[in-house]
Amino acid sequence: DQQVKQNSPSLSVQEGRISILNCDYTNSMFDYFLWYKKYPAEGPTFLISISSIKDKNEDGRFTVFLNKSAKHLSLHIVPSQPGDSAVYFCAAPDLNTGNQFYFGTGTSLTVIP
């Protein structure tokens, strides 16, 4: 059973516009979430994280929002740039079982120049 879900496999956005990537989770015990970015033929790299004590975390053009009651988080990229084209994974560590990370299936973002 997928504990972290990304229901949109792909997303296309015009350069300069906002990109919104969504992620849902089922385990209410998760209290820390991460977004990773992955380019082809490379390993994922950490992008931004959020703790459950917050509902928003911002880092430059990237903002992550957390809605605990809905078990939903989203990543906003504003403004989107062609270099943002990549696959984005959301992830949550299960801190109760030895820090296993659960990853979503990823959303492939294409930013059109």
Next chain:
Amino acid sequence: NAGVTQTPKFRVLKTGQSMTLLCAQDMNHEYMYWYRQDPGMGLRLIHYSVGEGTTAKGEVPDGYNVSRLKKQNFLLGLESAAPSQTSVYFCASSYEGTRDFFGPGTRLTVL
């Protein structure tokens, strides 16, 4: 500071052959992980280790074995490779389990 490195980068095996994937990290991290990435499946945890000499099963451990004899190395073994193990394998490490640093991946094809 090389971060997380993986050896080899590419490998082709025949069904039934065995091989070992090596992961090394130079960040003195306690936690290390092996994931596989398949189309439409995201990253799935195979095995992980929370310290030297310890290992534990993840979501998809069958057909794999691991060893963590040294803190900086985490080995993933396939004793008898099967076509279903064709995948891209990523190793990762983290300091306290709060953020993974990933290696570049190993693309394995089993014929």
